[in-house]
Amino acid sequence: MKLSEMVCGTEGRVTGMSRLAPDTRKKLMVMGVLPNTPISVVRVAPLGDPLQVRVRGVDIALRKTLAENIEVELD
Template sequence: MKLSEMACGVSAVVSDLSALPAATRKKLMVMGVLPNTELSVVRIAPMGDPLQVRVRGVDIALRKQIAANIDVEVR
């Protein structure tokens, strides 16, 4: 499943980031979005972009285009 397809309040584990460009992937990894890391969607903006995602206790706003390239496994 893609991160952009998740509903609010759902938790998942990051499984793959390889579809992202290298620069974007590095920035997300520095912010804690790593493979096998649990994250949850806190809120989705009214127009669907951006998503508020909680990773390791920190909230990050991700564009839907970026979230569509992050594979997750729902728990």
């Protein structure tokens, strides 16, 4: 499933980011979004964009268009 499809409070693991542009993927990896890393959705803005996700104890705001290209599997 895609990260953008997860609801608040759910946890999963990143399985792939191959659909992202190389520069964007590299920036996310520097922030800790790596394959097999636990990720959870903390909050979604009222209009659905951006999402607040927690990775390795750090909260990151991601645009929905970015989250649509990150593959996750639920725990």
